Amino acid sequence: AQTVTQSQPEMSVQEAETVTLSCTYDTSESDYYLFWYKQPPSRQMILVIRQEAYKQQNATENRFSVNFQKAAKSFSLKISDSQLGDAAMYFCAYEGAGGYQKVTFGIGTKLQVIP
Amino acid sequence: EAGVAQSPRYKIIEKRQSVAFWCNPISGHATLYWYQQILGQGPKLLIQFQNNGVVDDSQLPKDRFSAERLKGVDSTLKIQPAKLEDSAVYLCASSLGETEAKNIQYFGAGTRLSVL
Numbered sequence: 001a002q003t004v005t006q007s008q009p010e011m012s013v014q015e016a017e018t019v020t021l022s023c024t025y026d027t028s029e030s031d032y033y034l035f036w037y038k039q040p041p042s043r044q045m046i047l048v049i050r051q052e053a054y055k056q057q058n059a060t061e062n063r064f065s066v067n068f069q070k071a072a073k074s075f076s077l078k079i080s081d082s083q084l085g086d087a088a089m090y091f092c093a094y095e096g097a098g099g100y101q102k103v104t105f106g107i108g109t110k111l112q113v114i115p
Numbered sequence: 116e117a118g119v120a121q122s123p124r125y126k127i128i129e130k131r132q133s134v135a136f137w138c139n140p141i142s143g144h145a146t147l148y149w150y151q152q153i154l155g156q157g158p159k160l161l162i163q164f165q166n167n168g169v170v171d172d173s174q175l176p177k178d179r180f181s182a183e184r185l186k187g188v189d190s191t192l193k194i195q196p197a198k199l200e201d202s203a204v205y206l207c208a209s210s211l212g213e214t215e216a217k218n219i220q221y222f223g224a225g226t227r228l229s230v231l
Binding site for chain 2 (some may be wrong): 004033043044045046047050071091093101102103104105106107108
């Protein structure tokens with residue numbers, strides 16, 4: 001079974017600074033998808049960024065980028081120029097490719113942004 | 116475009132009572148998911164539908180939980196009877212399930228269940 005590990009229960013960053021959230025996963029599959037989802041307090045979970053394992057290029061979405069290391073099974077999220085609105089729980093998630101695969105989430109990292 | 120709708124937002128019941136949650140996915144989304152999110156944990160998939168068929172229910176406690184998606188649109192999740200450990204937020208999500216963007220999930224606001 002696939003597992004997703006987020007080893008940082010909480011992180012804090014100064015506004016306008018950069019922060020990196022860590023995620024590792026375990027799988028025997030060669031093709032899969034990785035995600036970072038954001039869950040603001042009392043608000044809906046939304047997708048931040050998605051990475052396809054067969055693509056070597058790291059995904060980026062504006063201030064959000066990932067460092068995908070397939071051999072190390074590592075998938076970290078970098079948030080540049082942090083804003084107060086970035087404060088939230090961040091969940092790393094894994095989904096196998098091919099057919100209908102179950103998504104496995106990590107336990108999350110709570111990000112605090114300090115003004 | 117309307118998002119994923121869930122109701123109720125909050126529910127408080129006593130143990131051994133029954134409860135039902137409702138979800139209406141984004142129009143045209145073939146895949147619907149129900150997750151259980153216990154405080155301090157990540158979402159755990161309970162059941163996944165593709166149209167009105169079940170794709171995965173391996174983590175659904177079938178002795179007390181049931182779910183249906185009649186006509187392949189909205190869905191209900193029921194717990195009968197509830198236990199204290201069922202206290203959690205129940206999230207519904209949907210995805211297109213058909214294209215390159217098939218596995219991007221859109222989440223509802225969730226139903227927060229407290230079992231006393």
